[in-house]
Amino acid sequence: MLIPTEPIWIERADQLAELCVGWRQQGAIAVDTEFMRTDTFYPIAGLLQIGDGKGCYLIDPLAIADWQPLRELLLDGKVIKVLHSCSEDLEVFQRWLDLVPSPLFDTQIGAAFANLGFGLGYANLVKTLLGIEIPKDETRSDWLQRPLSQSQLKYAALDVAHMLVVYGKLLQILKTSQRLEWVKSDCADLVEQARAPDHFDDAYQKVGFAWKLRPQELAVLRQLCIWRETQARQRDIPRNRLIKEPSLWDIARKKPRDLQQLQQIADIPQRTLRNDGETLLAITKSQLESEPSTWPERLDPPLAQSEGPLLKALKQFVRDKADAELIPAEVLIRKKEYEAIVRSGMKGGDYRLPERLKGWRYTLIGEGLLQVAQDCKL
Structure with missing residues (x-):
């Protein structure tokens, strides 16, 4: 079977709308995204790739304004969206189009249940099932530059060129082993988790060594973590650029009362000290003065x-x-x-x-x- 691998560039809304009409007649399409997330909290969509078995379409998020036909396609319950290791792609779609594609089939999950390996990369999966080598030399490219290089275009096209064939082979294996429903269930769980609203109240529990803190200190840490999560999103900057978790832990433990004491906390960026120092102190003070009944319980230590x-x-x-x-x-x-x-x-x-x-x-x-x-x- 000859698999088309040449990239087809799509930068007009009418082109995309016409393609979406055809794709909605298919049982499945291959989907991938390329994005940038160097200096931002949220991923910035740089490219959308769709493979339909007849062509590899590279759709430009920077050129098209009307995404309604694509939205309807990605939410069409009759069309399986086939992706590989899709958690970051789902973040892209949430930020870009405010949706989570569904139903979906993650070929990395499918490969694991087909006993081909846990956490198998896409290139290795294609090589295992099809004997085809896929270059991965553009993984860290700038996907927001225009025009994209020929190397980038080829790389992006190959990410979806073979996916439907891989999907078909995985289906055969999973049906034979009677594990297809397991995969469908886990993929549905991915969609449900991605759609779940953000809750920051328990973010403090993930901080290293939080179990060493007393309840009052945990109250400080909890509120500092909520502030960091909220502000990183509002400012669209990486969490660690705002402040790192060890610094939050140290604030909760040392309970600084003024800027001079706060400056003694290691690794707080100067910009954060300058712009948010008083806020960090106010959060700390408010929690130290809060009612003990509102403090979290101590966290469980590591297993004995x-x-x-x-x-x-x-x-x-x-x-x-x-x-x-x-x-x-x-x-x-x-x-x-x-x-x-x-x-x-x-x-x-x-x-x-x-x-x-x-x-x-x-x-x-x-x-x-x-x-x-x-x-x-x-």
């Missing part, structure tokens, strides 16, 4: 060594199941989910499963994990 045997038994159970199913263990459970199971039974109650292990994973590993945990408790 005594929990090691249970953790080891849970991991061994999943490895055995994964080996029997010929799939990577990583697609079945995440590291933090092992820890959640262990912690759920540490206060004397029954062990509980994280929400993600209550779907199709329950029959495969969830029920067994609970049994292993209970057996280790006896």
Whole structure:
């Protein structure tokens, strides 16, 4: 089968609208994006690639004004949008078009369930399934420059040229192994997660060594993290350009009362000290004076060594199941989910499963994990 790989440049709204009419008659289209995110919080769309099996279309986000036909295509429930490792692409679409493409099929997830490898890159997937080498020499290109170079155009086209063929081969493998519904479920979860509104209230829990802080200090850290998340978005700058997490942790621990003390905190950018120093001090002061009833509870420390045997038994159970199913263990459970199971039974109650292990994973590993945990408790 001859796969067209020549890039077809689209920079007019009428061209795009006509193409979208045809694409909505297809069962699936290949989709990819190129974007820039060097100095901004949000990704800036530099290029949209769509492959339909007949051509590789490179659509210019900087030239077209009317995106309604594309919006309707990306939300058409009858057209599967095929992407690879799509989490960043979904961010691009949310920022650019205020939508999450659906339904979608992530070929990286499909490849994992097809036992081709966990976290497999697109070029390696194409080589594995089709024996075709794809160059990756434009990964860090400037996708906002115009005109794009011939090398960039070729690279972008190849990112979607083979995707539908790869998709077809993955479907065959997944249907034979009866795992297609698992992949569909995980891909639907990606869409749901991407559509979920942002909540910053628990951002402090992800800060390194936050578990070492007392409740009052955690109250300070929580509010500082909310401020950072909100301001990074409003100003459209990277979080760390505003202030890094270790600096927030140090403010919460040392509780500076004035600018002189704040300046002693390591790694706060001078611009942030100048423009936001008083705000950081005010946030700190307000939380130090807040009611103790509003403070967060202390966070759990890392698991104790005594929990090691249970953790080891849970991991061994999943490895055995994964080996029997010929799939990577990583697609079945995440590291933090092992820890959640262990912690759920540490206060004397029954062990509980994280929400993600209550779907199709329950029959495969969830029920067994609970049994292993209970057996280790006896």
